[in-house]
Amino acid sequence: LGVGAMVVHPNRDCFAYCEKGQGAVVRVCDIQGRTTRRIEGTAQIDVDTMSFTADGSALLTVAGLPDFKVTIWDWQKDVGSSEEMQLVSGTAPAKLKEGSFNPVNPDQMCFLGVDNTLYVCNVVAGASGPELEFEKFSPPSEGVTFVSFSWTAAGMLYCTTSDGCLWLADPQTAAPVGESVVISAEGALCHVIATSRHLVCWCSDGVLVWLGLESLSEGYRVKVPLQRGDRLVSVCLGDSSVFAGAHDGSIFQVALLQEIPDGNYRDEEEEPSPVTLKDADVLIGEVQCDSHHRLFRIALSHHGPVTGIAPLPSMGCFASAGSDGVLMLWDTVTGATVAAQRCARSLTHCASHPTKPLVCIGDANGVVSLLDVGAPARIRARATFKLFQGPVSVVSFSHDGQLTAVGSSASPQLYFLHTDGSGGCTVVGFAELPAPGVTHLGWTARTSVVAAGRHSLLCEVRGVPHARPEDAEGLELKGATVACVRVQGDVTGLATSGA
Numbered sequence: 001l002g003v004g005a006m007v008v009h010p011n012r013d014c015f016a017y018c019e020k021g022q023g024a025v026v027r028v029c030d031i032q033g034r035t036t037r038r039i040e041g042t043a044q045i046d047v048d049t050m051s052f053t054a055d056g057s058a059l060l061t062v063a064g065l066p067d068f069k070v071t072i073w074d075w076q077k078d079v080g081s082s083e084e085m086q087l088v089s090g091t092a093p094a095k096l097k098e099g100s101f102n103p104v105n106p107d108q109m110c111f112l113g114v115d116n117t118l119y120v121c122n123v124v125a126g127a128s129g130p131e132l133e134f135e136k137f138s139p140p141s142e143g144v145t146f147v148s149f150s151w152t153a154a155g156m157l158y159c160t161t162s163d164g165c166l167w168l169a170d171p172q173t174a175a176p177v178g179e180s181v182v183i184s185a186e187g188a189l190c191h192v193i194a195t196s197r198h199l200v201c202w203c204s205d206g207v208l209v210w211l212g213l214e215s216l217s218e219g220y221r222v223k224v225p226l227q228r229g230d231r232l233v234s235v236c237l238g239d240s241s242v243f244a245g246a247h248d249g250s251i252f253q254v255a256l257l258q259e260i261p262d263g264n265y266r267d268e269e270e271e272p273s274p275v276t277l278k279d280a281d282v283l284i285g286e287v288q289c290d291s292h293h294r295l296f297r298i299a300l301s302h303h304g305p306v307t308g309i310a311p312l313p314s315m316g317c318f319a320s321a322g323s324d325g326v327l328m329l330w331d332t333v334t335g336a337t338v339a340a341q342r343c344a345r346s347l348t349h350c351a352s353h354p355t356k357p358l359v360c361i362g363d364a365n366g367v368v369s370l371l372d373v374g375a376p377a378r379i380r381a382r383a384t385f386k387l388f389q390g391p392v393s394v395v396s397f398s399h400d401g402q403l404t405a406v407g408s409s410a411s412p413q414l415y416f417l418h419t420d421g422s423g424g425c426t427v428v429g430f431a432e433l434p435a436p437g438v439t440h441l442g443w444t445a446r447t448s449v450v451a452a453g454r455h456s457l458l459c460e461v462r463g464v465p466h467a468r469p470e471d472a473e474g475l476e477l478k479g480a481t482v483a484c485v486r487v488q489g490d491v492t493g494l495a496t497s498g499a
Contacts, residue, residue: 007050007059016059016075018047026050026061028075039073040082048096054103058087062099062111068092070099070121070132088123090132098148104155108171116145118159120171138175140167148191150199152213158199160190166201166211181216183209193237197262200242204231208242210260217263220272222293224252225280248324249301252287255294283340300337302326308350308395310359312373319359319373321347327361329376339376343369351395351404358382358423360404362392368406370417370425383425387415396441396449402466403428405449407438414438414451416464416477428468429477431461434484442496452491459484 004024006017014036018026024047028037043063051060057076063069071089079085094113099121102108107123111134118137123130139145140161149159149169157169159176164184167176183190188205198219199211206224211217224232224244234245242254258270273291280287287295302322310319312329317338320328323346329338345363352359357374366388369381390410397404404417404425415430437454444450448462463480 005047005050005061007052009052010054010056016050016052018042018050018061020046024063026059028059037075038082039075039085041086042071043067043069049099051100051109053101053106055106058101058106060099060101060109062092062096064095068095070096072123088130088132090134093119093134093136100151102155102157102171103151103153110149110151110157110171112146112149116147116162118146118149118169120174135174137169140165140176140180147189150192150194152194152199153196158192158194160192160201162189164188164190164203166190166192166199166216181211183207188231191235193235195237198260200235200237202232202235202244204233206232206244206246208235208244208254210262212262212264215263219261219263220292222254222295223275224254224295225277225287248303249299250297251299253296253298255296257292257294260292283342284337300326300328300340302328307346307348308361310350310352312352312357312359314355315357315373315376319350319352321350321361323347325363327359327371327379329373339373339379341371341379348391348393349395351397353397353401353419354399355401356423358401358419360395360397360406360417362395362406364391366390366392366408368392368395368415368417370404370419370423372423382423383417385415385417385427387427388413393439393453394441396443398443398446398449400446403443403447403449403464405441405443405451405461405464407441407451407453409437409439409453412436414441414449414461415475418466418468426468427475428465429475429480431464431477431480431482433457433459433461433482437490440491440494442494444496450494450496452494454490456487456489456491458487458491 004020008015014030016028018024024043026039026042027035042061044067046064047061048064049062059073059075061071070092072087073085077085096111097114098112109121111119119134121134124133145162147160159169165180167180170177183201184203188203190203193200201209206226208222210220230248233247236243240256244252275290277288278286304323308321317329325343328340345365349362359371362368367386369384373379388408388411390408393409394407406415412433413430416428418428419425435455437457438451439453442450447464450460452458460483
């Protein structure tokens with residue numbers, strides 16, 4: 001079911017993770033991924049979040065439904081059972097999505113619930129041993145909820161609220177104190193991460209703001225240009241970079257070129273230069289820069305279902321087509337994005353040439369295109385044809401790559417394209433199938449292809465020419481024969497041999 005929660009040790013020499021599923025087990029691993037410790041009994045089903053203390057000696061686990069169990073573990077204790085590692089355990093008042101220790105007080109924690117309620121939790125002495133005591137923070141005003149929180153190294157707690165403001169929060173009174181700092185007045189959700197000199201606030205609209213930790217004055221601001229309707233969903237800080245993930249699957253790197261101002265405006269500090277926008281729409285590469293940062297889009301993934309996968313062994317990569325209208329090339333070794341090409345419409349299928357760097361794509365409007373991907377930085381169309389009124393459902397190259405069959409689940413016609421040695425492409429004709437619904441294609445010989453799909457469709461088209469007959473009045477292939485096989489129900493899979 002995948003990993004439900006993961007946390008890295010403060011020393012960065014190990015990490016803990018828990019997979020989703022019945023009987024969740026937390027595994028602590030060294031940096032090579034070898035399990036060094038197992039902790040059982042953390043949750044009935046899933047662990048939603050975890051955290052180490054500042055010195056890494058204790059581990060916090062927070063269970064989800066149905067038990068909401070919160071436990072602190074002495075995970076390094078060499079004992080026979082996980083129960084003996086348990087320092088304290090209790091039940092959260094609601095389902096929690098984030099939690100962390102006060103860096104200067106390991107007996108105090110802060111939690112954020114899925115309903116955006118903020119809690120402070122203290123380890124207190126109970127009648128039979130230590131217990132967990134939860135107290136809910138009061139929001140600064142009616143109708144405002146909490147969005148995020150972060151502890152500073154000195155144990156000060158800052159939080160952001162749904163009105164785009166940053167607050168100092170007092171764990172003793174469980175309430176924001178002082179005056180707020182407005183980070184975003186545009187209705188964007190704002191989050192906060194504390195560093196040694198700054199509070200870094202990032203907003204869903206792509207804004208990153210550095211505030212001085214002492215002055216709470218704005219020292220620097222960066223705007224990540226996002227596509228319309230897109231938003232930032234996660235940010236993490238590196239030693240000299242900020243990495244931001246967007247809802248559309250893009251990952252941005254903000255490379256910091258020099259020390260970021262903290263808002264005190266010292267005489268020796270250089271004022272940031274105006275931003276130079278290089279290419280806001282670049283799929284992979286540099287987006288913008290100024291004297292203090294360079295912004296890159298370093299990764300991209302599909303936003304929505306992947307509708308086709310095609311290997312390109314000659315290039316050491318593979319292509320993927322998505323309903324988001326993007327064709328992407330991926331390195332088969334590293335998994336990194338090599339290139340991406342935005343198309344005008346949602347893509348429905350793709351296929352690759354067996355020997356050449358060519359990819360054939362079909363879209364939701366019945367258009368098929370042959371793309372030359374030999375130079376990933378400059379993908380270009382060799383040919384484009386409008387073949388169907390409905391979406392293209394399947395595309396398939398013959399074993400020698402000279403013929404391409406194209407089908408639509410909404411049409412009984414199966415079209416054929418011919419690709420010559422130079423990469424030129426023409427439509428040589430179509431064959432009429434006994435029914436619409438083709439979803440699978442497979443070549444059995446140089447000029448024979450099997451079509452299968454819905455409505456009990458399974459047939460072989462034989463004698464497909466490599467060029468359009470000179471005496472043909474239309475595109476229909478009069479010389480090709482269609483041999484049908486009777487099947488019961490829809491065909492959901494097809495494999496053919498070229499022998």
